[in-house]
Amino acid sequence: MSTGRPGLHLAEPDEHEMEVRRHRFIIDNSAWQRVATEPAVRAAIEAIIRTTAPDDILICPPVAAEYGFSARSLEDHSAIVLTLAGAFSDCRVHPEVRDVAAIRSALFAAHMGRAAGAVDVLIAAYAVVNRATVVHYDRDFTHIARAYPDLRQQWVVTEGSL
Template sequence: MSTGRPGLHLAEPDEHEVEVRRPRVIIDNSAWQRVATEPAVRAAIEAIIWTTAPDDILICPPVAAEYGFSARSLEDHSAIVLTLAGAFSDCRVHPEVRDVAAIRSALFAAHMGRAAGAVDVLIAAYAVVNQATVVHYDRDFTHIARAYPGLRQQWVVAQGSL
């Protein structure tokens, strides 16, 4: 590929090269549910929101389902849906059955087959295929990452600090 400068040519990108992207995050319900009661979690989530491009804070159906499950009434649920729909970008890529199965298989191979719930495995699959980090306060994601190194995860605050 010519750059327009004499003598300077760049190689065409290799089809196997990974595109460099901005950091993306999926914030799990285990973190969101602590925002109102834990100042350290609130500060950590605010820092993520202020330092991450709005299009890079992602929401996926399993997180929306978990968050909606925490509603106490129809009005509460409606407010949650409006908040989620307006504040975060939908994951553009959806995992396939084989993506989810690969994570569960890795857990079984690591003798942790039931160490993570079904919803957290789905969230992990969304994170992997969207190249996002799951921000959480839930040991399931640590177990998944141990068995499936393709998952990027981070505790919203230090594990055991709450």
């Protein structure tokens, strides 16, 4: 692989190195629900989609359930399910009970036992085991990351800006 500098060539990364370098995202419902009404959120999500390999934007069952819950009719729900299933990759790894429990235990150890809802803890567990960053507009993920540093999370736009 050429680095663009004369005389400096690096070996092509092996499969393991490529896996480590990949940046995956799980986009939480707290971000998705603002795409239609907040131009800054729409721009941020579009930038992630534009700059990320299609297989690296993941969907997990709890995000799909949250997004589906926001539907207003059967037709709306069907459209949501088709959109999510067709546009994003399923998480390849599913958290075990111990993964979810470890996050909740970390919250309790940090005196924040109830600072994050059950669904957000489950989404965080999916993100951790799939080495993905949760993109959100929800303080729960900030609380989880504070207690459980293995969680990578980022606000879709600056906290408090909406």
